[in-house]
Amino acid sequence: MAMSHWLLKPCRMPQAANTQPICGTLTMKPPMPRNAVRGDVRKQNLCLACHTPKYFYIDEQRTCIQCGKDFVFGAAEQKFWYEALGFYGTSVAIRCVTCRRKKRDQSSLNQQIALAKTGLKKSPRDPSLLLELAEAIILYRMATGHGNLEEAISAARLARQIDVHVIRGIFWEGCAHMVAGRAEKAKKLLNEYLSSSANSTQQPALKTKASQYLKQLQSSV
Numbered sequence: 435m436a437m438s439h440w441l442l443k444p445c446r447m448p449q450a451a452n453t454q455p456i457c458g459t460l461t462m463k464p465p466m467p468r469n470a471v472r473g474d475v476r477k478q479n480l481c482l483a484c485h486t487p488k489y490f491y492i493d494e495q496r497t498c499i500q501c502g503k504d505f506v507f508g509a510a511e512q513k514f515w516y517e518a519l520g521f522y523g524t525s526v527a528i529r530c531v532t533c534r535r536k537k538r539d540q541s542s543l544n545q546q547i548a549l550a551k552t553g554l555k556k557s558p559r560d561p562s563l564l565l566e567l568a569e570a571i572i573l574y575r576m577a578t579g580h581g582n583l584e585e586a587i588s589a590a591r592l593a594r595q596i597d598v599h600v601i602r603g604i605f606w607e608g609c610a611h612m613v614a615g616r617a618e619k620a621k622k623l624l625n626e627y628l629s630s631s632a633n634s635t636q637q638p639a640l641k642t643k644a645s646q647y648l649k650q651l652q653s654s655v
């Protein structure tokens with residue numbers, strides 16, 4: 435018999451929901467190696483004309499392209515990628531979990547910067563947006579070494595000029611100076627932030643951070 439009936443999901447063809455297998459490809463259950471996780475071929479996004487479906491998953495040893503460390507692309511994780519998230523069956527993890535998280539954090543900070551800037555075009559004197567911009571720029575700079583700290587400082591200052599109650603602006607301005615290597619300015623502002631927020635129960639995380647940064651600044655001098 436011709437093999438053409440095996441070509442169930444040809445590449446570049448939209449996969450109709452009612453595409454039904456006409457042979458055993460999708461229901462085959464070959465014997466599984468030890469510690470393997472059973473795959474459900476029907477849930478996999480894979481051209482069966484070009485690739486073997488994933489009847490089972492086994493842990494794969496890989497090397498992270500970003501940090502160069504070895505990591506395990508686990509069987510259960512693979513099943514989740516290919517069957518729950520719908521990733522195409524030939525895509526594989528190229529980064530370790532830590533680097534994947536870092537990349538995600540960076541792209542969300544980038545997005546935060548872009549959103550704040552878009553908002554500021556409409557409302558250039560919105561203190562929340564100004565603070566959002568300052569914070570995202572500084573965190574991005576801390577994570578990547580890139581980002582315009584002067585822009586962050588101007589935004590944090592303007593937020594505070596518009597509304598004196600925005601004491602978080604002092605914190606972020608202090609951080610920006612710290613990241614820029616201006617320790618004295620940073621210490622002055624972080625201390626100012628801590629004394630301004632002393633009577634408030636808000637922003638406990640920022641207060642902790644401010645104290646930590648001050649300790650680091652003191653010990654590095």
Ligand SMILES: [Zn+2]
Binds near residue numbers: 501503529530533534
């Ligand atoms: Zn890595």
